[in-house]
Amino acid sequence: MTPEMVERLSELARQVQGYIYPNEIEIHWSILIVVYPYLTGLVAGAFILASLVKVFNLKEVQPTYRLSLLTALAFLLIAPLPLLLHLGHPERSYEVLITPNPRSAMAMFGFVYAWYLMAVLLLEIWFTYRRDLILYARGERGLMRWVHRVLALFSNDVSPEAIAFDQKAVKVITIIGIPSAFLLHGYVGFIFGSIKANPWWSSVLMPIVFLFSAIVSGIALVILLYMVILPFRGEPIDMKCLDKMASFLFYAVIVDFSLEFLDFIHRLYESEESIKIISQLVLNKLIISLLVMQVLLGMIAPLALMVAIKLLDLNHELRKLLYFLSVLLIQLGIFSTRWNVVIGGQMFSKSLAGLTTYKMELVGIEGLLTSIALLILPFLVLAVLLKILPPWETPERVALESTATG
Amino acid sequence: MNRRLFLQRIVSLLLTLGLPVGLFTKKPAAAAVKNGKSGAKPFYGMGIDIDKCIGCAKCMEACKAENDVPKEPFFFRTWVERYVIKHDGSVSIQSIGTATNPSSETVVEKDILRSFFVPKLCNQCANPPCVQVCPVGATFQTEDGVVLVDDIRCIGCRYCIQACPYGARYLHPEKQTADKCTFCYHRISKGLLPACVEVCPTQARVFGDVNSVASPLTRLKRMNKIHVLKPYLNTEPKVYYANLDGEVK
Numbered sequence: 001m002t003p004e005m006v007e008r009l010s011e012l013a014r015q016v017q018g019y020i021y022p023n024e025i026e027i028h029w030s031i032l033i034v035v036y037p038y039l040t041g042l043v044a045g046a047f048i049l050a051s052l053v054k055v056f057n058l059k060e061v062q063p064t065y066r067l068s069l070l071t072a073l074a075f076l077l078i079a080p081l082p083l084l085l086h087l088g089h090p091e092r093s094y095e096v097l098i099t100p101n102p103r104s105a106m107a108m109f110g111f112v113y114a115w116y117l118m119a120v121l122l123l124e125i126w127f128t129y130r131r132d133l134i135l136y137a138r139g140e141r142g143l144m145r146w147v148h149r150v151l152a153l154f155s156n157d158v159s160p161e162a163i164a165f166d167q168k169a170v171k172v173i174t175i176i177g178i179p180s181a182f183l184l185h186g187y188v189g190f191i192f193g194s195i196k197a198n199p200w201w202s203s204v205l206m207p208i209v210f211l212f213s214a215i216v217s218g219i220a221l222v223i224l225l226y227m228v229i230l231p232f233r234g235e236p237i238d239m240k241c242l243d244k245m246a247s248f249l250f251y252a253v254i255v256d257f258s259l260e261f262l263d264f265i266h267r268l269y270e271s272e273e274s275i276k277i278i279s280q281l282v283l284n285k286l287i288i289s290l291l292v293m294q295v296l297l298g299m300i301a302p303l304a305l306m307v308a309i310k311l312l313d314l315n316h317e318l319r320k321l322l323y324f325l326s327v328l329l330i331q332l333g334i335f336s337t338r339w340n341v342v343i344g345g346q347m348f349s350k351s352l353a354g355l356t357t358y359k360m361e362l363v364g365i366e367g368l369l370t371s372i373a374l375l376i377l378p379f380l381v382l383a384v385l386l387k388i389l390p391p392w393e394t395p396e397r398v399a400l401e402s403t404a405t406g
Numbered sequence: 407m408n409r410r411l412f413l414q415r416i417v418s419l420l421l422t423l424g425l426p427v428g429l430f431t432k433k434p435a436a437a438a439v440k441n442g443k444s445g446a447k448p449f450y451g452m453g454i455d456i457d458k459c460i461g462c463a464k465c466m467e468a469c470k471a472e473n474d475v476p477k478e479p480f481f482f483r484t485w486v487e488r489y490v491i492k493h494d495g496s497v498s499i500q501s502i503g504t505a506t507n508p509s510s511e512t513v514v515e516k517d518i519l520r521s522f523f524v525p526k527l528c529n530q531c532a533n534p535p536c537v538q539v540c541p542v543g544a545t546f547q548t549e550d551g552v553v554l555v556d557d558i559r560c561i562g563c564r565y566c567i568q569a570c571p572y573g574a575r576y577l578h579p580e581k582q583t584a585d586k587c588t589f590c591y592h593r594i595s596k597g598l599l600p601a602c603v604e605v606c607p608t609q610a611r612v613f614g615d616v617n618s619v620a621s622p623l624t625r626l627k628r629m630n631k632i633h634v635l636k637p638y639l640n641t642e643p644k645v646y647y648a649n650l651d652g653e654v655k
Contacts, residue, residue, distance in 0.1 A: 001476055001478055001579045001580070005579060006478055009478070009480045009505065010505060013480070013505040013506050016506050019498075019499035019500065019501075019506075019655075020506055020573075021485075021501070021526075021572070021573025022479070022480070022482045022485050022501045022504035022505065022506055022573075023480075023481060023482055023567075023573050023574070023575065023576040024573050025480055025505060025506060026480070028564040028567050028568065028577065029564060029568065083563075086563075087561050087562050087563055088560070088561065088562015088563075088564075088577060088581075088582030088583055089560065089561050089562045089582060089583070090561075092542075092559070092560075092561045093561055095542040095559065095561060096541050096542055096561070099542055099543060099559075100541060100542065100543075101540055101541055101542060101543040103537075103538050104538065104539050104540055104541045104543075104565070105539065106539065106541040106563065106565050107541035107542070109541070191565075195535075195539075195568055195569055196535065196571070196639055197535060197568070197569055197570060197571035197639065198568065346568075349573070350570075350571055350572070350573050351499070351573070351655040352655060353497075353499055353655055
């Protein structure tokens with residue numbers, strides 16, 4: 001053991017309140033494990049938004065369909081990274097895939113992840129983009145031509161029958177995709193919710209709360225991206241599309257808020273053995289991150305803003321500003337939600353008699369800087385994806401379409 | 407439906423049914439303690455008599471020396487808690503000799519209603535949540551009922567540490583794998599006693615086969631009222647406490 005580690009643990013030990021078991025001084029799941037469910041939540045939410053467009057044929061939200069899919073992919077590609085970095089032995093991580101314990105919720109991660117990536121997201125994106133990839137490749141030279149040809153898997157058929165098949169395939173995959181997205185994030189909730197040793201986590205509502213908070217964060221992220229990317233491209237924001245997405249967001253926030261409120265009331269009313277330590281936890285350790293950031297800033301404030309937008313007849317600019325503010329606050333709120341679940345759940349002792357502290361590192365693998373990097377990385381991946389697979393009608397595509405059909 | 411389609415459907419059906427079945431299968435060891443069957447192999451457990459423990463912490467020292475537990479006071483395979491219950495009903499708990507309690511709190515004698523020591527260690531549960539959650543099966547239950555960690559296979563995800571209701575596990579700072587009490591498996595498999603049992607000056611700890619009629623453990627269980635920690639979690643601990651106080655968490 002290094003002297004720094006001894007010093008760090010001694011410092012934490014001095015801050016213990018009440019009685020904790022001697023092995024509980026240090027929190028075992030750090031900020032990286034906060035980032036992981038946050039990222040997967042964004043994946044599931046963005047995908048569910050995309051699915052709404054296809055399944056219910058919502059014309060208004062159509063402009064964000066492809067953007068949502070690419071967002072989901074970009075975040076899904078990065079989502080396992082925080083887990084990998086957190087492992088004591090990342091070089092052994094393949095064991096989860098080759099010798100999984102079928103009784104372990106965590107062991108199923110590899111399979112749920114692989115299913116979602118391979119059978120849902122990549123397939124849906126491929127069928128959505130196949131025709132465009134072929135058209136792009138036809139009009140290009142050099143490297144990009146090859147990139148698009150390889151991505152199209154060298155298919156070359158843009159006949160109306162082939163396009164019709166693509167559309168049918170997308171519809172089928174979407175229908176499989178919705179329960180898969182529910183599974184992806186519901187299962188992350190189950191990883192926490194099934195730990196009977198921890199009364200803060202052990203709740204049957206956990207997967208459902210995770211799911212709805214995922215939908216909230218995913219829709220909010222796509223709105224945010226839509227509002228940032230379009231002005232950059234010099235295109236006008238489609239207010240109908242924005243209003244419709246915001247309206248989905250509004251209902252999702254209400255459901256999420258109700259579920260979390262139900263969880264809170266249920267705990268308080270049942271008042272089980274753990275209620276004393278949980279009250280201490282909330283009032284001592286989570287007052288800022290739970291009451292202020294998650295509930296007040298992350299839920300009540302954006303709800304109030306969205307109600308104001310619905311009730312008042314505001315002009316476009318003001319509406320956009322308020323939407324923008326709401327989705328930023330919602331991201332803050334959902335990140336705090338993940339923090340409160342993961343870190344909050346480890347700050348009290350399983351003896352239910354004391355509290356410990358989490359001191360985040362700045363540098364180092366499990367530090368703040370790594371986490372920020374992991375939160376930025378999906379946006380970089382998304383930028384590359386947007387370059388290769390533009391989700392909007394490019395002038396080149398329009399020209400190609402007319403030549404292909406003409 | 408052609409034959410190929412039929413076979414495909416059969417395979418997918420088996421896959422869908424097969425995974426959930428794995429979730430509900432019970433390990434043979436857990437079944438053994440329930441049925442009280444004594445097979446060829448023993449099924450180990452430990453008994454602790456609270457009234458005999460004097461809080462000397464010899465067990466903690468012996469454990470650290472025997473099992474290469476890091477010397478620093480943040481990692482323990484076993485520890486001893488001191489409970490002081492006062493007249494006003496308040497309870498003061500300390501783990502003697504650990505970092506969380508560097509100096510003992512002094513309590514005026516007349517305020518004390520009752521006081522006692524509680525040795526703690528891995529409960530070697532017959533229905534262990536740590537084994538259930540380990541994604542790679544690095545934590546497993548032996549046929550003789552001991553829960554062990556294979557440190558060559560452990561990936562250091564720490565899910566088992568979260569799942570243990572007793573705080574018995576820690577992440578070994580050098581090995582970066584989960585670690586906990588093994589009942590001194592290297593000793594008991596040679597017929598020796600666990601180090602903590604061996605050094606206990608008052609025989610507060612006894613060790614033996616749960617299903618044997620003649621082990622010191624069975625004697626303890628016959629002569630005393632027995633309780634286990636957190637029985638409501640259905641982990642079926644195999645560390646049995648005699649004279650355990652209801653305040654013990």
